[in-house]
Amino acid sequence: MTTAIVFPGMGPSRFADAGRFMLLNPYARKRLAVADEVLGYRVTERFRDGGADYSEYAQVAFLVNCLALADRAADRADEEPAACVGPSFGQKAAVAYAGSLSYEDTLRMTVAMARCEEEYFREHHKDVVTHSFTRLPEDRLKEALAELDADGEWYEFSGYLDDGFHLLSLRAGRLDRFKKRISELGGYSMYSMRPPVHAPAFAELRRTVEREVLSGLTVRAPRVPLVADQDGTVLDSAEGVRTMLLDTFDRPVDWRAVVDSLTGLGVTRLLFSGADNLFRRLDRTKRAFDVHSLTPKSAVAARS
Structure with a gap:
């Protein structure tokens, strides 16, 4: 059975749902230690006190948890996934997992993008x-x-x-x-x-992120096939990954194309690494794959 790992898009993220995992799970604690050092603040404290479901701190926490769950899965797997994909926000964890960005740079990118989006939508497309x-x-x-x-x-x-x-x-x-x-x-x-996402009208946000965020990061070719969530393209170059990260701002997600691309790669099993209430439940997903899910709650329940 050929497996792909999926880092899900981000839904409302609250400390009550993931806090215990972050504080107790050894994989999460290892990821958090790096995040705290890189960002200069305690992620769990900011996440707990941040309030907003999509705040900068909630986004960092979601990234940390997705990658920590992937670390846990890797230690228990017989072989590596044959491909990875990250629809919407999941792109960030996917590029770190695929080695296209270092974990440290992925953390910096996540924070910088969150701040760019907050500033942009404070002034534009407020309605x-x-x-x-x-x-x-x-x-x-x-x-x-x-x-x-x-x-x-x-x-x-x-x-x-x-x-x-x-x-x-x-x-x-x-x-x-x-x-x-x-x-x-x-x-x-x-x-x-709100704020809205993935629409051609937001091209100026794309240009801002390209200029102020990605220009300062070293993007590398992925070490495993990385599937673009906009059109299902299988990426094998640094430029392709960079384009995918920018496309997220002004191109719609097309999960239908992703499913077609994964089946074309021979994938028969999907492992969702992170809390997901959408993509794993879609009829198209369930028809095409044997679907498995790792979440902070399931990891805590397993006591590992």
Whole structure:
């Protein structure tokens, strides 16, 4: 059975869900010791006191936990995964795992990107959210979008996750009406993200990160095949990895393409390393792979 490791996108992250793992698990404590030294603060304390689900500290903690769980899995595995992928925020852990960035630089990059995003969305696109919805077939989706077009409403796709499952960025003022229309058409609204993500309108944020963050980091070719979450491209060069990291700001995620790419590589088993309530549950994922998951809670339950 050929395995790929998946570092999941980040959902709401709270100390109550992961704090015990971070404080007690030896793999997490080792990762945390480095993070504390590199960043100059106690990550667990900032994460505990930070409040916001997507704060800089929550993002660092999520990265630490994903990689610590991968360390734990590696010590128990008979062979290395044949490929890795990190949809959305999971890119950061994936590039560290694949050796394209050192762990230390990945920590610095995570913090710097979080600060760039916070500053950018404080001034730009303040009225935009990214909304996720499912159970909306293509013909009904076109109907909903046609109504937005007819009203002159701006929108851009931020993700293609599964059949009938999309992420769409649009004005917050139109969101309630759009959600109502989704329901009327037989679809189901899930959650809305603010700040928004992965839309072509955010090209200036991409340029800012390229100039202020990635220009100061050494990106290397991955040591294992790394699958880009925007289009499923299998990356084997430093430039490809660098482009993927920038594409995350202004190109939508396409999990459908990722699944196709992994199956093309002969992957039959996915190991999710980190808390995930989305990608491992998608019908497309479950049909194609034998799915396994490691989370802070499961690791604590296993007492290791």
